[in-house]
Amino acid sequence: MMSSDPIIEVNEASFQNDVVLFSQTTPVVVDFWADWCQPCHMLSPILEKLAREASGAFRLAKVNADENPNLTMAFNIRSLPTVKAFNKGQVVAEFVGAQTEGAVRDFLRGLAPTQADLSIEKGRSLLYNAHWADASGAFRQALKRRPDDGEALLGLAKSLLAQNQPGDALAILREFPAGKQYAAAELLLPLAVGMSQIELNKFDEESDDKAPVFAQALRLVGRGNLAAAADGLLDLVRGEKNYARGEARKALLAVLEMMNPEAVETRDYRRELSALLF
Numbered sequence: 642m643m644s645s646d647p648i649i650e651v652n653e654a655s656f657q658n659d660v661v662l663f664s665q666t667t668p669v670v671v672d673f674w675a676d677w678c679q680p681c682h683m684l685s686p687i688l689e690k691l692a693r694e695a696s697g698a699f700r701l702a703k704v705n706a707d708e709n710p711n712l713t714m715a716f717n718i719r720s721l722p723t724v725k726a727f728n729k730g731q732v733v734a735e736f737v738g739a740q741t742e743g744a745v746r747d748f749l750r751g752l753a754p755t756q757a758d759l760s761i762e763k764g765r766s767l768l769y770n771a772h773w774a775d776a777s778g779a780f781r782q783a784l785k786r787r788p789d790d791g792e793a794l795l796g797l798a799k800s801l802l803a804q805n806q807p808g809d810a811l812a813i814l815r816e817f818p819a820g821k822q823y824a825a826a827e828l829l830l831p832l833a834v835g836m837s838q839i840e841l842n843k844f845d846e847e848s849d850d851k852a853p854v855f856a857q858a859l860r861l862v863g864r865g866n867l868a869a870a871a872d873g874l875l876d877l878v879r880g881e882k883n884y885a886r887g888e889a890r891k892a893l894l895a896v897l898e899m900m901n902p903e904a905v906e907t908r909d910y911r912r913e914l915s916a917l918l919f
Contacts, residue, residue: 647692651702653709660702664727668699668753673713673723675706680739681722687742688724691749694786699726699753726752743820757786757793764796769901773865776800791822798829799899805863807836825898831888832895835859851877855889862896871896871910878917890918 651659651671660669672688674681685703692701706713706721716725716732726734726748734752750758764779780797783790794813801810811833817826836859838844846856858873874893877884884890893914900907 646700647695647697648689648701648703651704653711656702656704656709656712659700660727661730663700664730667697668733669702669727670699670749670752671702671704671725671727673704673706673716673718673721673725675721677707678721683739684722684724684745687740687745691742691745694757695749695753695755698755699749724748728752755786757783757790760786761790761793761796764793764800768796768800768899769904771803771865771867773800773803777804789818791818791820791826794818795822795825795829798826798833802829802833802836802862803865803867803899805836805840807833807840807863811837828891828898829895831891832859832862835888835892836863839863851880851884855885855892858889859892862892862899867896867900868906871900875910875913878914882918890914 649659660671663669670688670692672681672685674685688701692699704712706718712718716723720737722739723737724735725732734748736748740748749755754762760779760783764776764783767773767776767779777797777800780793780800783793784797787793794817798810798813801807801813810829814826814830814833817823835844835855839856839859844856844859846852854873855877858870858877861867861870861873871893874889874896877889878893882890893910897907897910897914900910
């Protein structure tokens with residue numbers, strides 16, 4: 642009977658059952674390592690953490706390369722650590738050398754999406770279809786499992802802005818973790834600040850004749866009407882590239898970050914903005 646443990650030690654005698662056969666129903670990630678290999682000791686804790694976090698989405702099989710030379714020869718292991726992913730009895734992905742947690746997580750996501758990954762994917766789809774409240778719920782579900790996940794935090798911040806909750810979005814954006822989504826979070830900050838000023842009645846709508854247009858665009862974001870908000874902000878930038886010391890342009894970039902990047906409408910807005918600025 643095959644073990645269902647998420648992390649197991651595998652040798653030449655058990656490899657066929659515990660890796661090849663087991664991978665017919667559940668992906669198996671094989672970590673070829675050795676005690677003398679310092680990068681192995683850096684990578685192994687990351688793999689083990691993510692295997693436990695995955696709650697059975699994949700199995701981690703650890704192979705001591707020194708004790709299992711026939712396996713290292715069979716799979717042409719030339720450097721340690723080497724990680725090979727098996728699915729349906731075949732090697733489907735691999736990498737060599739120590740990797741960051743983010744890189745390993747990306748590798749595993751393509752192999753065996755976890756519940757958090759599925760929640761993020763659901764949230765992204767809901768977000769791009771303007772189901773803001775449902776998107777928030779999906780991203781919060783993901784964050785219960787991975788509290789520092791940048792994609793889930795960014796998605797939640799976007800959905801909060803579209804529900805006119807800039808204060809909650811600001812709390813996320815100002816403490817955003819380093820990672821791939823950090824630059825996008827920085828793009829959203831000026832918009833969140835401007836919307837917060839309106840919410841707190843601190844936005845000066847009488848500073849000039851265009852200020853009410855700017856304020857209305859920010860309000861439209863809070864109503865989830867991103868296209869109308871983009872139209873208003875684009876009009877301001879057409880009239881004056883650096884209107885409000887560039888804040889209108891920054892708000893427009895933030896709104897475009899919230900919109901579906903694959904939509905024709907979004908690409909059209911980006912194309913026009915690029916033409917205006919450059």
